[in-house]
């Protein structure tokens with residue numbers, strides 16, 4: 759594991775974006791695993807900036823997002839498809855058909871999950887996975903539990919996650935209770951993982967995830983055994 763300390767959010771974002779940009783330059787048809795939440799916003803902003811200023815070329819890049827709320831239409835402002843389109847995809851030259859976000863409106867969620875895993879493996883797996891971390895140690899929407907879930911699956915969100923994400927919704931009642939999330943297998947099979955975390959409120963959970971016991975009670979702790987994990991953080995650990 760490599761830990762890179764950033765002095766502030768902008769520096770963290772720039773470093774994460776540099777690694778993603780390097781990946782895109784080295785392998786123009788790479789498969790990127792992407793995350794949502796407030797943490798990656800600065801990273802995406804940098805990538806858009808470099809697309810505009812130095813022609814960083816996404817025309818052959820393929821992306822798979824980690825998760826999506828069940829029941830939110832892709833045009834809903836809080837859906838992760840809407841977030842990705844508005845913060846990255848619409849601003850770069852990626853082909854929309856090369857971008858994948860689980861469909862939270864799929865009539866058959868189980869089938870949607872199985873198809874998502876099949877598509878990831880048909881593309882040869884993820885080259886670089888960008889991750890944030892939830893306050894309870896979740897990655898994607900892999901919530902703390904009794905065991906690590908391997909495949910893409912439907913999850914019931916924990917109270918902690920619903921509370922944390924309610925800041926984006928008009929009221930807590932509007933936060934969906936279920937989501938589709940990529941499982942641990944596709945994440946752990948990513949050739950390279952970059953995790954970003956900022957804010958002192960994440961200090962305790964980041965410490966547990968990186969240095970505590972490897973346990974499904976702290977889902978991100980499994981990353982300790984990934985052969986190529988880079989953590990970029992403003993937090994002093």
Ligand code: GLP
Nearest residue numbers: 794795796797890891892898899
């Ligand atoms: C969300 C997402 C995660 C994200 C996390 C942290 O619920 N499903 O992929 O990493 O919560 O979000 P933030 O970056 O806003 O703290």
